[in-house]
């Protein structure tokens with residue numbers, strides 16, 4: 001399985017359920033000191049105030065809400081996603097907002113003329129796109145001169161402590177697996193600057209979860225990571241509950257010992273300004 005394959009994407013993002021679980025987990029158990037979408041919006045606004053914002057791979061519209069909260073109703077917002085389920089959810093989020101739109105489409109082929117937007121954001125999505133450079137070139141193309149490209153991602157090994165417990169549990173059940181790969185390895189804080197159309201600025205922050213109970217950690221894993229781990233270990237999906245039970249026991253031991261379980265990560269975003277003379 002690859003993180004940019006149609007099969008994986010249909011399972012992970014066919015509907016909004018898994019992403020909603022992960023967003024809720026961030027809200028309730030996230031340890032980052034601020035909402036990353038608010039930070040992206042305020043940092044970008046300090047550099048260039050936008051009239052029109054494009055959210056590529058918009059998902060359930062987390063950025064839409066930050067843009068509205070911080071910049072008000074006059075900024076035009078367009079969210080695009082390749083999943084019909086996500087677009088349906090995004091339409092519900094932006095419903096009734098005359099200056100917002102949700103559209104079905106692919107980041108690798110955008111349906112707008114050159115120079116249509118002041119900001120083009122690709123948040124936590126580039127690592128799912130088969131041709132990352134093409135998606136960035138398309139975002140760059142639709143930016144106005146002096147516009148900002150904003151590409152958000154995580155460290156290449158987010159929530160390592162949690163992923164290591166899945167690997168240990170699979171090993172204890174007879175499936176040998178080293179480190180479990182994460183989607184972010186394709187476009188991460190560490191390697192992202194190799195892909196951007198001009199040298200970027202990088203702003204990054206501590207992130208991750210601190211769980212005081214086992215269930216929310218298992219709910220998070222059930223929203224996608226457990227299926228990727230089983231697949232990488234070559235283990236059957238019938239083992240899903242057993243692996244989760246094993247992981248739960250290990251998390252419980254840590255919570256009993258330390259009072260909580262920390263799954264640290266790091267998130268951040270690249271900012272690239274489209275200067276008159278920059279080229280792809």
Ligand SMILES: C[S@@+](CC[C@H](N)C(=O)[O-])C[C@H]1O[C@@H](n2cnc3c(N)ncnc32)[C@H](O)[C@@H]1O
Nearest residue numbers: 013057058059081082083106107123124125128
């Ligand atoms: C992890 S979610 C991130 C959603 C949102 N940007 C956020 O940060 O909450 C990734 C999203 O990218 C979308 N996506 C994946 N590949 C895409 C592509 N080639 N073009 C447009 N959207 C894509 C998925 O359908 C999914 O909604």
